[in-house]
Amino acid sequence: MRIAVVSLFPEMFGAVTEHGVTGRAVRQALVGISHSNPRDYTVDRHRTVDDRPYGGGPGMLMKIDPLQQAIAAAREQVRGEDGARPHVVYLSPQGRRFDHRRAVALAQKEALILVAGRYEGVDERLIEAEVDEELSIGDYVLTGGELAAMVVIDAVTRQLPGVLGHEASADEDSFANGLLDCPHYTRPEAYQGKVVPEVLLSGDHERIRRWRLKQALGRTRERRPDLLEGRAMTPEEEELLAE
Ligand code: ADE
Numbered sequence: 001m002r003i004a005v006v007s008l009f010p011e012m013f014g015a016v017t018e019h020g021v022t023g024r025a026v027r028q029a030l031v032g033i034s035h036s037n038p039r040d041y042t043v044d045r046h047r048t049v050d051d052r053p054y055g056g057g058p059g060m061l062m063k064i065d066p067l068q069q070a071i072a073a074a075r076e077q078v079r080g081e082d083g084a085r086p087h088v089v090y091l092s093p094q095g096r097r098f099d100h101r102r103a104v105a106l107a108q109k110e111a112l113i114l115v116a117g118r119y120e121g122v123d124e125r126l127i128e129a130e131v132d133e134e135l136s137i138g139d140y141v142l143t144g145g146e147l148a149a150m151v152v153i154d155a156v157t158r159q160l161p162g163v164l165g166h167e168a169s170a171d172e173d174s175f176a177n178g179l180l181d182c183p184h185y186t187r188p189e190a191y192q193g194k195v196v197p198e199v200l201l202s203g204d205h206e207r208i209r210r211w212r213l214k215q216a217l218g219r220t221r222e223r224r225p226d227l228l229e230g231r232a233m234t235p236e237e238e239e240l241l242a243e
Contacts, residue, residue: 001109001160002032004074004086005149006067007116008049010035012146016153025163033153034077038062041069050119059120067122071115071130078111086111088132089152091145092121095134098152100175102135106152107159114152116145174216178231180224182215214240 005013016022017033025031038049042063049067050060071088078086087109096102106112115122115131127134137148157163159170174181185196199211217240220227233241 001030001107001112001156002034002078002080002086003112003114003153003156004034004036004077005114005116005153006036006038006070006074007144007146007149008037008039008118009116009144009146010037013150013153016150016157021163022154022157025157025160028162030160030162031153031157034074036070036074036077038066038070041066041073053120061120062117062122064123064126067115068126068130071113074113078113080110082110084110086113088113088115088130090115090117090122090127090131090134091137091148091152092117092134093136093139093141095136098135098137098148098155100155100173103152103155104159106156112156114145114149116149118144177216178227179216180220180227182212182219210236210240213237214243217241 007013013033013035017026022031026033039047042048049063051063053059053061075086087106089106089112091114135148135152137151142148164170170176185200189196189201197211199207202208213236217237221241
């Protein structure tokens with residue numbers, strides 16, 4: 001997958017391109033991440049990237065021309081032999097909520113452009129002309145779209161084939177089955193007077209599977225009942241929840 005990031009702060013993205021699982025995916029060329037900086041398309045002495053909003057009020061918007069040209073450059077960066085049209089995402093609190101399903105869907109794209117805004121936002125006509133989808137990572141306001149774009153890069157990259165090893169398949173994720181994850185335990189067997197649940201030491205894989213599913217269901221009902229609302233239950237899940 002090819003991802004181009006449009007941002008005034010490309011250095012921030014070292015957090016995902018240089019470290020951990022996503023850093024390894026970049027080094028293995030399972031994902032390519034390039035940058036396009038609106039600042040590079042300014043023409044004035046001060047390299048101005050912001051502009052005043054019509055109608056007045058506090059705050060500035062991103063200046064149209066440099067941003068439009070940075071998006072055009074990003075389109076070139078991710079142009080591949082497959083001729084796939086890049087999917088352009090603008091990160092903003094006004095977007096639809098980004099979730100596991102969206103991450104899985106975006107992982108199918110050959111080419112992604114993530115536009116990270118700064119200031120109070122972007123001219124609506126530019127969004128209409130250039131953006132396929134506006135996404136929010138949650139109901140709070142960040143000082144810029146960069147962290148949100150990194151959240152998308154991380155969640156999408158770990159869905160790409162070959163990125164996670166067998167030991168941690170994305171299919172077994174929390175959320176892959178619409179539930180929160182069960183609790184996990186590692187050594188020692190007793191820690192601060194608390195012992196690991198007996199079933200996990202039993203070696204009985206079927207009992208362990210049922211215990212984990214029951215824990216996942218219980219936690220989800222307790223902490224995120226909204227996740228259960230639109231979700232059909234299997235007979236086994238009904239039975240475990242009723243126990
Ligand atoms: N930019 C600022 N806040 C944001 C949010 N919550 N999600 C995505 N982009 C943002």
